[in-house]
Amino acid sequence: MGKHNITMTINGESVSAEVDSRLLLVHFIRENLDLTGTHIGCDTSNCGACTIMLDGKSVKSCTYLAVRADGAEITTIEGVAAEGTNSHLQQAFHDQHGLHCGFCTPGMIIRSMDLLKNNPNPTEEEIRWGISGNLCRCTGYNNIVKSVQQAATEMAKEKEASV
Amino acid sequence: MFKCKTSPEVGGMGHSVKRKEDARFLHGKGNYVDDVKLPGQLSMVMVRSPYAYAKIISIDKEKALAIDGVLAVITGEDLAQYNLHWMPTLLSDTQMVLPTDTVMHQSQEVCAVIATDRYIAVDGAEAVDVQYEPMQAIVDPYKALDDDAPLLRPDKEGQEDNQIYHWERGDRAKTDDAIAKADIVVKERIYLPRIHVASIETCGCVASYDKDTGKMLIYMTSQAPHAIRTILALVAGHVGLSEEKIRIIAQDIGGGFGGKVPVYPGYVIAIAASFLIGKPVKWIEDRSENLVNGFARDYHMDCELAATKDGKIQAFKVSTLADHGYTDSSANPSKYPTGMFSICTGSYDYEHAFAELDAVYTNKAPGGVAYRCSFRVTEAVHAIERMVDKLAAKIDKDPALLRFENFIKKEQFPYASPLGWSYDSGDYKATLEKAMDMIGYDDYKKEQAEKRAQGKLMGIGICTFTEVVGAGPSKDFDILGIAMFDSAEIRVHPTGKALARFGTKTQGQGHETTYAQILAEELGIPYTDIQIEDGDTDTAPYGLGTYGSRSTPTGAAAAAMAARKLRDKGKKIAAHLLEVSEEDIDWEVGKYFVKGAPEKSKTIQEVAFAAYTNFPAGMEPGFEATHYYDPPNMTFPNGAYICVVEVEEETGAIDVKRFVAIDDCGNIINPMIVEGQVHGGLTQGIAPAMYEGIEYDDEGNVLNGTLMDYLVPTAVESPHWETGHTITPSPHHPLGAKGVAESPTVGAPPAIANAIIDALAPLGIEHLDIPITPAKVWEAIQEAKANA
Numbered sequence: 001m002g003k004h005n006i007t008m009t010i011n012g013e014s015v016s017a018e019v020d021s022r023l024l025l026v027h028f029i030r031e032n033l034d035l036t037g038t039h040i041g042c043d044t045s046n047c048g049a050c051t052i053m054l055d056g057k058s059v060k061s062c063t064y065l066a067v068r069a070d071g072a073e074i075t076t077i078e079g080v081a082a083e084g085t086n087s088h089l090q091q092a093f094h095d096q097h098g099l100h101c102g103f104c105t106p107g108m109i110i111r112s113m114d115l116l117k118n119n120p121n122p123t124e125e126e127i128r129w130g131i132s133g134n135l136c137r138c139t140g141y142n143n144i145v146k147s148v149q150q151a152a153t154e155m156a157k158e159k160e161a162s163v
Numbered sequence: 164m165f166k167c168k169t170s171p172e173v174g175g176m177g178h179s180v181k182r183k184e185d186a187r188f189l190h191g192k193g194n195y196v197d198d199v200k201l202p203g204q205l206s207m208v209m210v211r212s213p214y215a216y217a218k219i220i221s222i223d224k225e226k227a228l229a230i231d232g233v234l235a236v237i238t239g240e241d242l243a244q245y246n247l248h249w250m251p252t253l254l255s256d257t258q259m260v261l262p263t264d265t266v267m268h269q270s271q272e273v274c275a276v277i278a279t280d281r282y283i284a285v286d287g288a289e290a291v292d293v294q295y296e297p298m299q300a301i302v303d304p305y306k307a308l309d310d311d312a313p314l315l316r317p318d319k320e321g322q323e324d325n326q327i328y329h330w331e332r333g334d335r336a337k338t339d340d341a342i343a344k345a346d347i348v349v350k351e352r353i354y355l356p357r358i359h360v361a362s363i364e365t366c367g368c369v370a371s372y373d374k375d376t377g378k379m380l381i382y383m384t385s386q387a388p389h390a391i392r393t394i395l396a397l398v399a400g401h402v403g404l405s406e407e408k409i410r411i412i413a414q415d416i417g418g419g420f421g422g423k424v425p426v427y428p429g430y431v432i433a434i435a436a437s438f439l440i441g442k443p444v445k446w447i448e449d450r451s452e453n454l455v456n457g458f459a460r461d462y463h464m465d466c467e468l469a470a471t472k473d474g475k476i477q478a479f480k481v482s483t484l485a486d487h488g489y490t491d492s493s494a495n496p497s498k499y500p501t502g503m504f505s506i507c508t509g510s511y512d513y514e515h516a517f518a519e520l521d522a523v524y525t526n527k528a529p530g531g532v533a534y535r536c537s538f539r540v541t542e543a544v545h546a547i548e549r550m551v552d553k554l555a556a557k558i559d560k561d562p563a564l565l566r567f568e569n570f571i572k573k574e575q576f577p578y579a580s581p582l583g584w585s586y587d588s589g590d591y592k593a594t595l596e597k598a599m600d601m602i603g604y605d606d607y608k609k610e611q612a613e614k615r616a617q618g619k620l621m622g623i624g625i626c627t628f629t630e631v632v633g634a635g636p637s638k639d640f641d642i643l644g645i646a647m648f649d650s651a652e653i654r655v656h657p658t659g660k661a662l663a664r665f666g667t668k669t670q671g672q673g674h675e676t677t678y679a680q681i682l683a684e685e686l687g688i689p690y691t692d693i694q695i696e697d698g699d700t701d702t703a704p705y706g707l708g709t710y711g712s713r714s715t716p717t718g719a720a721a722a723a724m725a726a727r728k729l730r731d732k733g734k735k736i737a738a739h740l741l742e743v744s745e746e747d748i749d750w751e752v753g754k755y756f757v758k759g760a761p762e763k764s765k766t767i768q769e770v771a772f773a774a775y776t777n778f779p780a781g782m783e784p785g786f787e788a789t790h791y792y793d794p795p796n797m798t799f800p801n802g803a804y805i806c807v808v809e810v811e812e813e814t815g816a817i818d819v820k821r822f823v824a825i826d827d828c829g830n831i832i833n834p835m836i837v838e839g840q841v842h843g844g845l846t847q848g849i850a851p852a853m854y855e856g857i858e859y860d861d862e863g864n865v866l867n868g869t870l871m872d873y874l875v876p877t878a879v880e881s882p883h884w885e886t887g888h889t890i891t892p893s894p895h896h897p898l899g900a901k902g903v904a905e906s907p908t909v910g911a912p913p914a915i916a917n918a919i920i921d922a923l924a925p926l927g928i929e930h931l932d933i934p935i936t937p938a939k940v941w942e943a944i945q946e947a948k949a950n951a
Contacts, residue, residue, distance in 0.1 A: 022282065031280075036198035037191015039417070041363040042450035046870035049363055077191035090189040094181055097839045101671030102188025103195065103364045103417030128878040135870070137363050137418045138671045140842030141878040 006070040010035070011079025019066045026050045028066035029076060037077035037106045041135070048134030051107035052076050058114035060133075077106035080113065088151040088158070089113060098147030100138030107134050112148045120159075121152055165830050165890055168684065169752050174691070175684030176898065179835035183691070184675040187415075194414040199369045199382045201443040205234065207433055208284035209452065210273045210291045212266035215300035215526040215863025216315075219264055222274055223292040232283035236291060237436060238274040239263035247435055250398050250426065252492035253642055254500060256327070257319070258529055260428045260435075266295070267315065267489035268528045269863055270455040275432045277444060300526035300863035301325070304463065304486035307523040315489060315524040325524040327491050332505045332582050333517035341478035341515040345469035349553045352465050354932045355542050356856035357458040357486075357527075360534050361875050362670075364417020367447035368430050370437040379404055379434060381411045385698075386419045386668050387708025388412070390642055392700045394426055395434065397643075402438070413698035419670035420847070421533040422457060424494040424710050455868045458527075458857060459534030461486040462520075462542040468550040474560050476569045478515035479508055479581075481546050485522040485531075493531025494710070495538045496640040496647060502538025503797075505582035506631045509547035510591050510801060511569040516581035526863045535847055535908040537632040537711040544628045548913035549930070552624070556924060561608070562625050562917070563599060567592060570627070577894075584631060586799045587901075588891045594825050595627055598803040601887055602823040607807055615925055620810040624918025628910040629801045632902040633716025637793045642707060648793045649717035650704035651725045653682065655786040657775040659768025660692045663725075666706010667718035668698045672904060673836045674714065680832055681719050681898065685726030687753025687767050704789060712800070712902035716893075719832065721792035723897040728788040733770040739779040740765050798893045798901035802826040804914040810922040815941030817853065817919055819882045824910065827889040828903035829896065838886050840904040846881045848911020854880065856934045927951065 002021040007014065010033060017032055029035050029052065040062055041049035050062040053075035081087040089109045092098065099105040108131060115122065115130035122130060127148045128141070136144060169175030187193050224236040239261035242248040252258050261272055276287035301307045301315060307325040316322050342348055368383040385391050388411040396406035416423060433446040448456075462483050469478040485501070487493070495502045501520045508516045533539070551569075555562035570591040571578045578586040599605075607623050614621040637646035650666040663682055669675065674697065679690035697703050706718065730750060737755035738745040741763055749758050756764035765773075774786035807821040824841055831837050854874040858866040867873045874880075892899025912933055919935050920928060926947040931939060 020282070027281075030197075031200075034200070035191070036195075037193070039195070039364070040197065041365070041417075042870045044450065044869050044871045046875075047363055047450075077189075081190075086189065093189055094185045097182065097835050099185060099188055099671075100673070100839060100843060101362075101364070101416060101418045102185075102193050103362075105188050106191050109189070124883070128881075132877040132879045135363060135875050135877060137361060137420070137847070137875065138843045139839060140844070140846035140884055141881045142842045142884050143839055145878065145883075 004067045006067055008069050008071060009073045011075060021067055023066045024062060025064040025066045025069050026061040029061060035076050035078050039103055039106060041103065046135065048107045048111060049104050051110045051134060053110050053113065058111045077109060080109065088154040089147065092147040092150035092154065096143045096147040096150055098139065098143045104134060104136040108136065108144060112151065115148065116152055116155060120156060173683050173687060173689050173753065174680055175752065176680060176830065176832050178680065179833055180676060180680065180690060182673050182676045183679065184673065195364055195417050196367045196369065196382050196384050196414065197447050201369060201371055204369065204443040204445055205277050205279060205440065206281040206284045207275050207277050207436060207444050207446040208281065208288045209275055209429065210288045210293065211270045212273050213269065214266060214295055214297045215269045217266050217295040217297045219262060219266060219273065220294035220296055226292065227276055227287040227290040230283060230287050230290060232279040233276060233287040235277040235436065235440065236274055236287065237261065237277065237432060242435060245402055247399065247431065250431055252490055253425065253494050254491050254497065256491040258490045258492055260431045268526050269865055270452065270528065272428045275436065277436050277440065302525060302859050302861060302863045304484055304523045304525050307525050315526065327487055327522040327524060328500055329519065329521050330501050331519035334515065335517045338478050338480050338515040338517035342467055342469040342480060345477055346472040347470045347554065347558060348467055349550060349557050350467050351550065351553060351930050352463065353546055353549055355460040355462050355545055357461045358534065358851045358855045359454050359458055359857060360420035360422035360532060361454060361873065362418030362420055362422055365448035365450060365453035366423060366427055368433050369443055369445045370434040371443035372437040372441060374441050377403065377408050379409050379438065381409065381434060383411050383413055383430060384416050384423045385411060385413045386423045386670060386710050388668060388698055388700050389666060389705050390645060390707055391426055393645060394643065398431065411700045413668050416670040420535045421459065421494065421710050424708065425492055425532065450870055451868045454873055455865045456528045457532055458530035459532040460542060464542065464546045466546050466550050468554050470554055472558065474554060474558050474565045474568060476511050476513045478513065479547065480517045481507055483520040485520055486525050486527065487522050487531055488527035488529040489524055490529040491522060491531060492529040494533050496634055496642060498639055499538060502533060503631045504539040504543045506540055506584060506629060507543035507547050508581050510571060510627050510629045512571045512575065514581060518582060527859065533711055535844060536905045537630060537634065540630050541909045541912065544909045545913050548626045548628060549916060552917045553929065556929065563595065563604065566595060566625065566627050585796060586629065587796055587893050587895060589629065589799060589801045589827060590889060590891050591627060591801060594801065594827050594889045595803040597887060597889055598805050598823050598825040601825065601885065602805045602807065602821055604805065620812055620922040622808045622810065622918040622920065622922025624806040624914045624916065624921055626804045626910045626914035626917065629799055630906050630909055631797045631799055632712035632905060633794055633798045634711050634713055635797055636795060645707065646793065647707045648791050649706040649713065649721050650789065650791045651718060651721035652704045652789040653725050653729060653787060655729065655771045657772050659688060659771045661688055662694045662696065663722065664703045665695065665697045665718050666704050667709040667714040670709065672714065672840065673833065677832045677836060678719065678722055681722045682726050685723055686729065712905045715900050715902040716794055716798045716896060717792055719900060720794065720897045721790045724792055725788040725790035728790060729786060733767060735782065736770045736773050736778055737765045740773055740777070795895050798829065798896060800826065800828040800901040800903055800906050802906050802910050804910045806914040806918040808918040808922055810919065810940060812944060815937035815944060817935065817937060817940060819915065821885065822882050823885045824907060825887045825889060826903060826906050827891050828906065829893045829901035830890060830899035831888065832900060837903050841886050841907045842884050844904055844907025845884045845911045846876055847908045849881065849915055850876050852912040852915035852933050852935065854934055
């Protein structure tokens with residue numbers, strides 16, 4: 001089994017480790033770093049529970065080798081807001097009841113961050129297509145859509161205030 | 164409508180307070196079973212059968228055991244030494260934990276590899292060499308009953324064919340007679356295919372045996388931890404795992420939907436492995452293992468509905484063939500092998516009904532999971548609601564009008580149904596009227612007429628269902644003999660804050676919020692001051708768990724009753740503090756006061772403090788109460804759903820334009836949470852209606868065992884749901900509530916099917932089984948055109 005030394009930045013902290021070449025990034029994050037907010041719901045890149053932010057893009061970490069992330073900058077759900085605070089998306093999911101069991105929620109939030117970065121004012125249809133790589137079995141999606149809409153509105157207000 | 168009795172700060176019933184449990188999930192701090200990491204923890208991975216039916220010739224462990232890090236390969240022969248190779252199912256059938264000689268379905272567990280980590284365990288599983296002798300599998304349940312079909316379960320004493328049981332309810336002769344004499348009889352064979360709950364978190368456990376204390380700690384994705392503990396004690400008591408030595412902790416669960424009620428072989432093997440090795444053993448299913456090794460539905464229903472020429476329903480008969488796979492592991496109450504299927508007479512008033520069912524063995528995975536419905540209610544509702552629409556089409560009557568003319572009337576409740584239920588309450592007419600108003604039914608009827616004139620395919624589908632939930636009264640309902648009550652235990656601390664524990668188990672329903680709201684309603688303690696716990700068998704009171712929409716009918720009722728016991732005790736304390744007799748004390752939310760002198764009062768918090776500091780002489784100190792609630796009846800939530808679709812004739816593509824769901828679940832604890840539950844259930848309703856179904860080939864191979872081909876709806880397939888309510892309180896529930904989360908899963912599929920079939924009616928198409936996919940529609944259109 002080939003071993004590799006990798007270094008990456010996760011949630012603002014530099015991390016180095018020696019890993020097997022076959023180790024999946026999601027297992028590296030969950031098992032080696034104990035960041036268990038990133039979940040595993042399938043092994044075919046369909047459910048999106050393992051979605052993380054990697055170099056500014058949402059990526060499904062269950063089909064991404066840890067060695068490939070060498071040098072990357074990663075944000076997981078644990079790092080999207082300062083301890084004890086909510087990002088606009090986290091607050092919106094709470095306000096709009098955008099989560100039930102919570103298992104898909106980290107992936108949904110990370111994916112929605114990417115969506116809003118590229119499209120700060122999405123229509124309902126754009127939101128639905130934008131999160132269509134992430135499965136939720138509990139909410140029926142109505143309230144996830146509303147959560148993303150609320151976050152978009154709040155982010156726009158914040159941007160306006162800062163100009 | 165329901166009027167709130169408490170302020171938003173207290174947050175009792177009817178307030179859409181935000182969920183107390185959200186923060187940990189939003190911050191990635193949920194505690195799911197795969198997040199458990201114990202010192203020295205090992206990983207377990209299954210070797211599974213590639214064949215649906217085969218003799219095991221040999222299992223060679225050597226190459227696997229030679230891998231550095233592989234500690235053990237556990238086979239059925241190994242477990243047989245401890246008599247742990249078979250286990251009972253919840254319905255008194257038997258299921259292999261691991262086989263000793265024969266595998267009965269594809270992907271059945273053959274042996275388990277234990278290793279120091281998951282990657283090495285997978286290496287080990289691949290290195291195990293199993294030799295099989297394949298046999299011809301029985302896949303078609305109708306062929307399972309052929310005279311020359313091989314006997315699938317020779318291990319069962321007295322089993323001479325592949326029939327598991329025959330069940331019937333109602334009066335066959337009178338129903339047959341009514342059907343024979345009726346003006347109109349419509350018939351259909353309706354199939355509800357195998358589907359899977361596909362919760363995003365799969366099943367799993369971490370078993371950790373402590374050889375010094377003799378205690379087995381098991382973290383488990385279980386909706387019913389107490390029941391599972393009892394079953395484990397019954398299975399493994401003979402090797403020393405008696406009930407007090409077993410502690411099951413069901414932490415956060417990533418969706419249950421019924422799939423986390425049964426005992427799976429993996430749990431038992433992990434427990435056995437930890438017991439033998441003395442280290443923690445983790446077993447987590449991968450997605451395919453999850454999808455292939457369990458199921459819900461799989462009922463083939465021959466239906467006959469008889470009516471007068473004007474459409475007055477007179478009789479309903481349904482004969483069902485149920486495919487249970489190789490063992491009946493349905494998670495039903497023991498006196499109800501077909502669950503609550505006898506609710507199949509629906510929301511309509513007529514005299515004669517008969518339902519019968521034959522269950523058979525095949526070479527498929529066991530299951531019979533009560534997937535987000537109260538044990539076979541989905542099948543029952545689909546049967547009657549499709550048949551009512553078929554009748555409407557046959558006599559060319561508006562399906563809404565036909566329903567109005569046949570509904571059980573508001574004043575007929577409690578209503579004795581022909582198959583033996585006592586419906587508690589409802590106002591079906593008002594509920595359907597509300598749905599029709601909300602969607603604009605008459606306008607859509609006009610639009611449909613115009614579109615049909617242009618040759619376009621547009622359909623409107625209705626479903627007016629009655630559910631039966633909240634198992635249940637102990638005289639009728641038990642699982643393996645354990646009565647299906649549920650429990651609540653409240654401790655109010657001296658400072659007036661509270662901890663309450665329950666026998667039910669939340670999986671996303673929001674119990675940490677809604678149970679606190681119920682206690683807030685009953686005691687006036689703000690919901691934010693009440694901590695809710697469940698899922699730990701060492702601390703929670705005994706209960707049968709959460710499934711079949713039973714938490715509100717049983718657990719919430721137990722909470723209310725326990726709170727009322729506290730209020731009674733509090734009254735004595737308040738009388739003592741206010742120096743009046745108990746009869747002179749009155750209660751309003753949050754405080755006791757002297758009748759006629761409301762300025763003389765004591766808050767619940769003051770009374771709680773006094774319960775520990777200044778209680779009447781002779782009174783037992785403390786402020787705690789427990790209640791085990793045995794419901795007098797089931798509750799009967801109901802609803803009216805209307806769906807509008809357009810179908811593209813050239814491609815068969817189906818576009819759901821609108822979907823309105825009006826639910827009557829009695830009094831509502833938290834409207835925001837109820838609406839969320841309805842949304843989710845509706846998406847789990849469109850899923851089998853249009854997308855999902857486990858498919859098998861003739862050899863018993865599963866053809867769609869991954870999420871690439873088993874199509875769980877995304878946000879794109881899921882329509883923008885529109886919801887509303889009527890409120891008819893349950894007369895027998897302490898809070899007037901009924902349970903709701905399964906209604907949408909039950910009500911949506913027939914509404915969607917009825918809409919699509921209505922769209923295709925101009926082509927002469929009268930029925931399609933779900934899932935109604937574009938391909939199925941396209942083929943039906945081609946066939947209809949060829950026959951035209």
